[in-house]
């Protein structure tokens with residue numbers, strides 16, 4: 001595991017443990033309202049590290065965000081993130097959003113990467129049509145080349161969620177579920193609201209955005225050195241990709257300011273075990289659902 005690289009254990013466990021299980025079955029997992037509290041050593045390290053990356057470098061990172069993610073996929077092809085088979089277990093909307101049994105569910109995977117969420121979902125539920133977009137052209141090419149890609153069931157397209165209008169590819173108010181899985185953390189905090197506004201337009205009234213991402217004080221946050229800090233809870237990896245670590249309050253404010261209603265917004269605390277290295281590390285994720293208000297009669 002690289003100390004300052006992207007984190008392939010997002011949402012799954014390191015080493016011998018397999019993918020994220022629902023907390024009910026997992027003694028090492030807790031869900032709740034509070035994030036992990038830091039120990040004294042960890043606290044000192046966090047308090048001592050103000051933003052040190054220059055304004056010039058910060059602007060360059062923002063300008064090159066797309067290029068840096070595209071290079072990430074050039075280096076790693078489809079081999080970096082593990083398939084995310086936990087999404088239907090964690091988000092019952094992915095199964096139960098239907099008004100009648102054989103209704104086709106339309107989903108949008110915003111920031112789909114190479115399809116680690118998308119393809120398990122399409123395999124599990126044959127009655128889904130999925131839109132999938134990402135701003136890395138290479139990632140979208142990998143999605144389209146995947147043997148499970150079927151243009152009858154899936155439309156993958158290039159889109160920078162902070163500036164390209166989703167309505168160019170997806171009809172207004174046509175989507176039953178939007179997933180934002182480890183995507184918003186890669187966006188500059190000043191632009192996150194643009195992603196939520198974009199997604200709002202294609203979501204049907206009364207339907208949800210399903211969110212899972214890094215939570216405050218996650219192990220990945222504590223591994224960053226002071227020189228990698230861009231701002232409050234915001235860091236840059238060696239490869240130029242960035243990671244924001246969410247508090248529940250910040251996320252709720254962001255969604256509510258865009259017009260969504262909160263349904264669930266809670267931390268998921270896990271201990272993940274790397275048997276080979278004899279390490280047990282505390283992971284913190286934020287898992288949430290926000291709803292576009294139903295149409296009023």
Ligand SMILES: C[S@@+](CC[C@H](N)C(=O)[O-])C[C@H]1O[C@@H](n2cnc3c(N)ncnc32)[C@H](O)[C@@H]1O
Nearest residue numbers: 069111112113116134135136160161181182186
């Ligand atoms: C950590 S990866 C997660 C990919 C995928 N959701 C998954 O769960 O495997 C973050 C993804 O967000 C994409 N991304 C970051 N900023 C974006 C933006 N402004 N518009 C569209 N995609 C973006 C990156 O290209 C990358 O594929």
